[in-house]
Amino acid sequence: MITRQVVIAGAGKVGRSIAAELLENGAEVLIIERDPQKVRVDALPGARWLLADACELAQLDAAGLSDFTVLVAATGDDKVNLVVSLLAKTEFGVPRVVARVNHPNNEWLFTESWGVDVAVSAPRLLTALVEEAVSVGDLVRLMRFRQSDASLVELTLAEDGPVTGRRIGEIDLPPDTALVVILRDGRAVIPSPDATLERGDEVLAVATSSEAEEALALLLGPAPQARAITGD
Template identity: 30%
Template sequence: MRASQFVILGLGRFGSSVGQELMEIGCEVLGVDRDEEKVDEFAGSLTHTVVADATDEEVLRSVGVRNFDCGVVAIGDDIQASILAAILLKELGVKQVVAKAVTELHGRVLERIGVDRVVYPERDMGIRVAHQLTSPNLLDFIELSKEYTIAELTVPGCLSGKSLANVNPRGRFGCSVVAINKARGIVIAPNADDVLNEKDVMVVIGTNEQIEQFQHSIRS
């Protein structure tokens, strides 16, 4: 089975981090940057690296970007270059284009030109840190949409020894515990009789409001 192939335009902190993680997963990654030092730095950790201008259509053609499964535009310091690179990837037929945005306006422009997914790494990390600072039981959360979230919540001492039926998050708040990460392993789709222990991690899905209410109720 062929490994998924990614081309990453821009090898700054975001682009290089994405590229190295994709390599860990087993994907093939081509890194493109006009900074020769950055290209040399990551030459050993990515499948291929190229010193090139990501806004040059002929260069992108020559490296065969249309044959890649996904193109990631990780250019953050030059919004014009980011937009132009995204347009070129779409025009050259890359199957999926993901782009980093540094502002809401930048993101809206990327969406307008047909980018399949726009990510805001700085904004999203700031949101995660703020939630973690204000919610001691919250380990992590992922927004599924503007309304729905998946959150990881540590089980406080006040819930230790109680079953999911006793806690009843679905009946009381409308959110569901879809997994419990215990010391002995992960319980997927736990039933009402499963017992919670302190420091277990609950994976909860629901609306932002439902999860916020549940979080508030279990603060120890």
């Protein structure tokens, strides 16, 4: 088993939460923080800590950033997250860069041009989750993967949906789409050919274009309403 090596820039609540999850999953984690008051070694004893400025090239070099497979820019400052992402990708060749977007108006900057592979906007994600909670049958985009322009989307199956009650193996998915997981009654169901889609299932899928999203929405969404035929 290959151990993931992850460096996290920013030891605020978000950075520490991510570090805790990664450590629990067996990853090696280095946390870089420039504020001594945020360095809490006792809170995450399994992590390595470095008191340094993640925007300083020399300090990233001293940290051995080129040895890491993933960098997470998790500070509360979008400017810092962009600079850290760019340095990690262009100067150290970190294969995967994930950046936190604090303000939705800045989301357009978090692209491949700034070294960002995946941009995570907490406000936008929360908005999407609220939309998902009140819009059964509607496709909701949760996240866009900048490197490939693919999106992670979610849809809750309606009772009268065209695929509800059918086996996945019997369904012709649109090109450039793939089902990732089905959430049902608090548990994850792997979308195998024999798995059946049921009313209320939360289906997470990847679509690689807006056209693929639209096709997936038509396939998984509610059945079109029949039009009444009236005489003259």
